[in-house]
Amino acid sequence: MYLIRSCMVFYKYFLLTYSLLSSTEYLSVMVHLSSFLLKKYHGGHVVIRLALGGATNRPFYRIVAAYNKWARDSKYIEQLGSYDPLPNIHNEKLVAFNYERIKYWIACGAHTTKPVAKLLGLAGFFPLHPMTITEAERRQKAALTEEVKMDRQEQVEQKEAL
Amino acid sequence: MLRALSRCHAPVVRLLSPRTAVLVETVRGRKSRTDPIAKSKLGRIKTPPPVDPVEMVVLKERYTEYNLILRALRLEFKEQMLRKKYEEEVGSVAEERTKREAEEHRSLIALNDAENLRMCKIRAQRMQKEAEAAELKKREAAILRQQELESYIKEKERQILLLQEEAKDFITPDNLDQRIEEALDNPKNYNFAIDKEGRVVKRTAFQQ
DSSP states (O other): OHHHHHHHHHHHHHHHHHHHHHHHHSOOOOOOOOSSSOHHHHOOOEEEEEEEEEETTEEEEEEEEEETTSOSSSOOSEEEEEEOOSOOTTSOOOEEEOHHHHHHHHHTTOEEOHHHHHHHHHHTSSOOOHHHHHHHHHHHHHHHHHHHHHHHHHHHHHHHHO | OOOGGGSOOSOHHHHHSOOSSOOOOOOTTOOOTTSOOOGGGTTOOOOOOOOOHHHHHHHHHHHHHHHHHHHHHHHHHHHHHHHHHHHHHTSHHHHHHHHHHHHHHHHHHHHHHHHHHHHHHHHHHHHHHHHHHHHHHHHHHHHHHHHHHHHHHHHHHHHHHHHHHHHTTOOOSTTHHHHHHHHHHSOOOOOOEEOTTOOEEOOOSOOO
């Protein structure tokens, strides 16, 4: 798949150089593929996603509107916020959103990735994501079973002591 | 066996004819479809992760609701944006903007006119002052010239009178003989002596 992609890139360069010759030698018309993204040709769409930055053992995410096919950390269309996954001294994970621009991009048909959707749900801009609720329930259930197990262990120890 | 070129980032041309040294990255541990399975994994049957059916049903319901709300939100935002764009380009916002701009233009033009008028007045005054000053200078120059002329004439007249006075004593061919006689009769002695204190002695030894 990567081979095909690099082939396509190479073909595009080839096309641009070849057209200079063809217009003089042959009478065929070579159209210059001038638009940068060529939406119909490449079929990309805009996404709102997290772009990773920071340093070793210190991640930091920027909430970014970018085209789907572009690399995760490279060029983006616009930055819409940030997310710091490590809690600070007050035990808070800081998130920033530019709601106006997020509204604009969603109106233009941008998709959101799962983590961004979860964060927006927690912020109140979107409804709460189903997985957030489900994970919270799972954690509560696990905590309950742990409690029950601890109680039972205590009871057993008490009986043994007696 | 293991395809070393499974993940290469170089373009096609360099792949086919690598003129430089190692261009290609090898990634350890990735197998393709045709590679044989490892001995430790021969009896392994891959199963999907276990799922709680009750939870799954609840989750599916939640997802349908979530997607419905999201779709509604998307359409809502789209409508808002279109409305805002319309307002800005065609509707009330555009009208207000044009009105404001016209008002601004009018006030600016008025300011400019007032400024021009003020500058015009100042300029008129300045021109008047300059004209008066020039007039004054011209008059004074004329007076000065007149005075110069008069003084020149006076000087020349004085010189003429002086010359006339001197002309009376001139030696002419008429009284030439008379003057020679006179000069020979009265010899004049211009010699004198003077010492360091400045005493002048006109009577000298050479005397006729």
